[in-house]
Amino acid sequence: MxxxxxxxxxxxxxxxxxxxxxxxxxxxxGTFEIPEGSVTAIIGSNGSGKTTMLKVILGxxxxxxxxxxxxxxxxxxxxxxxxxxxxxxxxxxxxxAGDAIRARDAVLLGLTGNRWAFSRITREQRDQxxxxxxxxxxxxxxxxxxxxxxGGQRQRVAIAQAIVSRPRLVVLDEPLASxxxxxxxxxxxxxxxxxxxxxxxxxxxxHDLNPLLSVLDGAVYxxxxxxxxxxxxxxxxxxxxSHLYGTRIEVVxxxxxxxxxxxx
Amino acid sequence: xxxxxxxxxxxxxxxILTSEFMRNALLGGTIVALAAGxxxxxxxxxxxxxxAHALAHIGLPGATGAVLIGIPVSLxxxxxxxxxxxxxxxxxxxxxxxxxxxxTVLAFATGxxxxxxxxxxxxxxTMTNVLFGNLLAITNEQLVVFAVMLLALAAAVGLxxxxxxxxxxxxxxxxxxxxxxxxxxxxxxxxxxxxxxMAVQVVGTLLLFALVVTPAATGIQLTPRPRRAMAVxxxxxxxxxxxxxAFSAMLNLPPSFVVVTIxxxxxxxxxxxxxASHRAGGAIVGAPxxxxxxxxxxx
Numbered sequence: 323m324x325x326x327x328x329x330x331x332x333x334x335x336x337x338x339x340x341x342x343x344x345x346x347x348x349x350x351x352g353t354f355e356i357p358e359g360s361v362t363a364i365i366g367s368n369g370s371g372k373t374t375m376l377k378v379i380l381g382x383x384x385x386x387x388x389x390x391x392x393x394x395x396x397x398x399x400x401x402x403x404x405x406x407x408x409x410x411x412x413x414x415x416x417x418x419a420g421d422a423i424r425a426r427d428a429v430l431l432g433l434t435g436n437r438w439a440f441s442r443i444t445r446e447q448r449d450q451x452x453x454x455x456x457x458x459x460x461x462x463x464x465x466x467x468x469x470x471x472x473g474g475q476r477q478r479v480a481i482a483q484a485i486v487s488r489p490r491l492v493v494l495d496e497p498l499a500s501x502x503x504x505x506x507x508x509x510x511x512x513x514x515x516x517x518x519x520x521x522x523x524x525x526x527x528x529h530d531l532n533p534l535l536s537v538l539d540g541a542v543y544x545x546x547x548x549x550x551x552x553x554x555x556x557x558x559x560x561x562x563x564s565h566l567y568g569t570r571i572e573v574v575x576x577x578x579x580x581x582x583x584x585x586x
Numbered sequence: 587x588x589x590x591x592x593x594x595x596x597x598x599x600x601x602i603l604t605s606e607f608m609r610n611a612l613l614g615g616t617i618v619a620l621a622a623g624x625x626x627x628x629x630x631x632x633x634x635x636x637x638a639h640a641l642a643h644i645g646l647p648g649a650t651g652a653v654l655i656g657i658p659v660s661l662x663x664x665x666x667x668x669x670x671x672x673x674x675x676x677x678x679x680x681x682x683x684x685x686x687x688x689x690t691v692l693a694f695a696t697g698x699x700x701x702x703x704x705x706x707x708x709x710x711x712t713m714t715n716v717l718f719g720n721l722l723a724i725t726n727e728q729l730v731v732f733a734v735m736l737l738a739l740a741a742a743v744g745l746x747x748x749x750x751x752x753x754x755x756x757x758x759x760x761x762x763x764x765x766x767x768x769x770x771x772x773x774x775x776x777x778x779x780x781x782x783x784m785a786v787q788v789v790g791t792l793l794l795f796a797l798v799v800t801p802a803a804t805g806i807q808l809t810p811r812p813r814r815a816m817a818v819x820x821x822x823x824x825x826x827x828x829x830x831x832a833f834s835a836m837l838n839l840p841p842s843f844v845v846v847t848i849x850x851x852x853x854x855x856x857x858x859x860x861x862a863s864h865r866a867g868g869a870i871v872g873a874p875x876x877x878x879x880x881x882x883x884x885x
Contacts, residue, residue: 380762398764410762422631422806422815423755435752436763440744467810483759 332391333358333491333523334379336549339388341374348374352388352549354542358490361517361524361537365557366544367567372527373413375542375549376495379525380410393490405436409484409492411477413527414500420469425479428468429454432483454486457520458512474505478512485516491523492516498533506533513537531557532582558583599836607722608831611841614724615827617732618781618788619797623820624743625781626802627812628774631754635799636685637674637775640692641782642791644670646699649716649786653706660728663716663786668779670695675775719790719842721831728787735780742777746770751812788827789842796846797823804853807860822852 332355340350348371356362364372377383378390381398390397393407409432430451434443455461458478463471468479477497484492494513498506514537516522528534531541540553545566556562563571563583575581602608629638645667652662670691677684703713715723743750752760753767761767785794805819830845837844 382762405762405764408762410759412758412762422627422810423812424810427810427812428755431748431752431755432759432763434748435756435760436765437748438745440747480759483756 331357333360333393334525335389335391337389337391339378339385339390339549341371341378341383342386343371343374343383347386347547349544349547349549350387354549354551356523356525356540356542356551358393358523359517359521360539361513361526361534362551363531363534363538363541363557364525364527364544365529365531365541365566368529370544372544373495375544376493376525376527379493380408381405406487407490409481409487409489409522411480411484411492411494411497413495420476421467423468424465425460425468425471425475425482426451426455426464428479429460429464429482429486432486450486450488454482457485457516458482472505474501474508477501477505477509481509481512481516485520485522488520489522491525493525495527496529497526498528498530510534510537535581594838596836596838599832602835603832607724608835610724610726610729611721611831612828613729614732615721615788615831615845616824617729617736618784619823619827620820621732621736621739621781621784622798622801622823623805623816624739625778626798626819626823627805627816628750628754629778629799630802630806631751632774634775634778635795637688638778638782638798639795640674640688641667641670641779642786642794643692643699644695645782645786646713646716646791647695647702648699650699650702650706650712653710653712654702659712659716660731660783660787664780664783666695667783667786668776671775671779671782672772675772715790716786717790717792718840719786719788719793721788721841721845724787732784735784739777739780742773746773750774789845793842793846796849797826800849800853801826804856807856822849826852 334356336352336354339352341348341352352375364375366372374383378385379392379397381392381396398405430443430447432454433447433450452461455464458481460475460478460482463475468476471479481492481494481497484494497509497513501509510533513524513526513534517524517537524537526534531538535554535558538554540551541557542549542551543557543562543566544550545562552562558573558581560571560573563573567585569585571583572586573581573583596602629635645663648662648664648666649659650662651666652659655662674684674688677687699713699716703710706712711720749760749765750770750773752763753765753770757767781798782794785798788794789797801822802815802819804822805815805817808818809815826845826849829848831841833839833848834841834844
């Protein structure tokens with residue numbers, strides 16, 4: 323049951339934001355808005371600061387200038403004390419204690435992990451965990467130890483952990499990077515379903531746009547040390563992409579109306 | 587060739603077991619076993635077994651140094667163990683480098699402890715007691731301190747249980763969700779320092795791994811449910827202490843030796859059963875855990 327929030331049309335507002343890591347200006351002049359309910363990629367070449375942008379959004383890294391608004395509040399401050407309105411799926415989800423915890427318990431931590439002192443797990447909370455597991459099709463292996471799951475299965479558990487608290491925004495860092503094609507397809511379809519069925523705004527850091535094209539609405543791109551945003555039609559542009567990745571990119575459109583990029 | 591009696595049977599072992607010093611040993615051992623059950627689980631989950639081992643050694647110069655300046659041995663031990671714990675906790679995450687640093691400090695600390703011991707004007711058994719424990723000489727004062735430490739530990743763990751579990755299992759996500767991962771790291775290490783201080787007095791620095799870490803590893807092999815694993819681990823530690831004391835009285839053996847042997851045997855049996863069931867394709871128990879590059883060690 324979500325408490326009524328003042329409606330904000332924008333899930334994310336960046337106003338002339340710049341970020342510094344290790345004394346180096348990573349990117350600057352970030353001014354854009356990302357609407358709620360959209361699926362947006364964050365793209366850029368290696369080292370351009372994609373993960374830094376994620377950390378700024380999560381409130382883990384301060385900005386050196388400018389204003390950031392996430393779901394109507396400052397980064398790192400949720401409506402309740404638990405930052406429950408944003409879900410985070412970090413890169414290469416391998417729980418460090420994968421052998422000592424079941425998938426189900428890992429997901430439960432997404433709901434109870436920031437609560438102090440001992441309290442019983444309620445029926446309602448258990449149901450929320452079941453719904454999250456069902457949403458990612460993980461019910462079948464929910465009782466297995468995380469270390470016994472395949473990469474694709476672990477990724478789904480990580481997503482379930484991120485969505486169990488019914489967040490309005492889910493942020494994923496390279497979720498497809500170490501997955502095979504079939505698992506990539508399944509995760510992308512899952513993200514699309516979460517967006518359509520639960521109305522979740524999705525931000526995905528990606529180094530490859532191709533697998534995401536079917537669900538993307540737009541992208542934030544980090545070019546020449548500046549952060550920009552464009553809808554999908556503006557991003558899938560040979561000149562822009564070639565500039566972004568530093569190599570000649572060709573956009574191929576199939577007769578079926580699909581498109582993909584490749585370097586030539 | 588002289589024959590050596592490996593084991594001699596004590597006729598009066600029941601009298602020994604029911605004597606007062608044995609009562610203290612049983613009580614002290616019980617309290618420490620319970621504390622080990624609580625903290626051992628997190629030591630494994632946080633891949634801090636080596637840090638736990640190092641802390642025991644870092645306590646040694648505190649103990650032998652305490653003799654030199656006339657403060658209680660357990661106090662000196664505690665100050666060094668908890669102090670070392672706070673330093674390790676504050677050092678942060680990158681443990682691959684930290685293992686070498688920790689090992690180096692461990693070796694230096696042990697040498698320093700030996701040096702302090704050599705300075706003592708009268709010969710004392712402090713160093714042997716710290717290295718191998720002095721279970722049969724637990725005093726009533728020690729019992730009171732142990733009990734207070736156990737209560738403090740239980741209260742602390744009860745307060746931070748879920749955030750600590752979250753921070754231990756998924757530290758990046760926990761941090762993003764507002765869990766104070768660094769602070770919890772330091773708190774955990776301080777609690778570990780306290781348990782180490784207690785455990786050293788029971789089984790000593792060289793053997794406490796088998797009381798604090800091994801039963802927890804066995805518990806996790808048997809069940810992936812955290813609270814059950816903690817309970818199993820506490821039970822194994824308890825059984826090891828009680829059976830260890832009983833057999834040591836019966837057979838005139840050093841108690842910490844028997845305690846540790848039992849804990850190791852239990853671990854071995856479960857470990858072999860896990861491998862056998864793993865090879866047979868079953869999932870009765872979990873696969874043995876390994877630290878790999880994907881699984882960063884963090885304190």
